[in-house]
Amino acid sequence: MRSPTLHDVARTAGVSYSTADRVLNGRGGVAEKSVLRVQHAIHELGYIRDIHAANLSRRRSYRFHFFLPRGEHGFFSVLRETLLGEAAGRATDRFLVTCRDVPAFDAERLAAELNRLEPGECDCAAVVGADSPALTAAIARLAALRIPVVTLxxxxxxxARSLYVGIDNRVAGRTAGRLMRMAHRGRTGRVLLVLGTMGVRDHRERLEGAREVMGAPEAGLDLLPPIEVQDQPDTMRERLGEALRSDGAISGVYSIGAGNRALIDLVGTLPGPRPFAILHELTPYSRAALEKGLIDAVIDQKPAEEIARALDAMRALADGQAPPATEIVPTIYLKDNLPGAGRAAEKAS
Structure with a gap:
């Protein structure tokens, strides 16, 4: 059974299509009795307005601004490329998407960029969150200007923000902890946790989740004090290298953030058995490391799905509608279940 249209509403109310359209869009100039008849017909027929079709007919464009960290971070490079590709694919739906680079972990700079936005300049903004009173104030300012903000x-x-699109980072940390416990089953171990900074919530939550699982007495794991590397490969190389050289008993490494090219290089040059290694995000570097057996598992938050859900949610917010579900369920990649791994194995055999 087809859904009722505005033509059906007009016919049931005994008014012209243009009159029904004026009532629906609140443009005025319609007699009160006609307004009541149209409203009654809408209720009687169960008519639901097609916001998307209405916007296309009015040639409305959606203006969305993304503010993404820049730097030597493979994941955000993938996220940016995914955004540009998805935006190009939605151009026929009149999506006008801009992507502005901001320094990683620089909440003050991000706040300054958001404060440049003027009323009516965009329909929704998306940012990667960080802890900062200035950033909170900037997001609250946009909310007061009726510019919703989505965090990724x-x-x-x-x-202040309208919604969050992404994985449950505490659950992701617990998942990494469970994988590490499985790798050590039946033996004790020493695990080193590496994060970018405690100044961002996703790193803190992953750390807390990992500690909950790996720090349990029955796990038999000795958790070393975490080291911060600011997601910089050079800092990762220096601090992780020093930790591995000074403690030959480290049997596991969980890298919560980025800078993992240096981690991969380091474990590839260790003289003895390498630690069990868990990373986040499937990038060209982490995929190659899995294939070569230099790391063991990657927890990926599926950037393509993340961007698609963010854009769907931003359109709903711009239209004043309830956004769809925005939680991403991450994928655990091992060497054997990488995209295309089955086809490669068939060719090799």
């Missing part, structure tokens, strides 16, 4: 990857300003 890492949440922030929960009382």
């Amino acid at each position: 990857v890492s949440d922030t300003a929960s009382d």
